[in-house]
Amino acid sequence: MKTRVALETDFVHLLARLIGASDDDDPPIERTGKELTCSQPVLGRWIDDCDFPFLMETLALPDRVFSQEFPEIKLSHKDRETFAKVLTTHCKECARCNAKQAEDIAWRLRIKKVIAKNKEAIGAALADEPREP
């Protein structure tokens, strides 16, 4: 069986295709802060490597779900909550990470719009997905 994270990754790829194929007039979302320097590169790597809303949702998972998805990461819900706050605060203080966070949120809104427009096609594509034994 696929893990929830693997399914979400497939789903994101499907959406990326739909967004790429959509013919509305939204300008492409570009990374604007890339030339800026992160004030705390250890935190900045998290922001750089992860989709911000997805990272926040993952950190907010209930302990039972989190330990199933990431058995190797021993962080309690409280630890993860603290880390999420540190990352959110950093995004307010760091121009580079602030830009990345804003782009990730814009991307998430774009995805929501594409889902609303393509509900039937997405449902059909997900229903077609071969299930592993």
Ligand SMILES: [Zn+2]
């Ligand atoms: Zn930063």
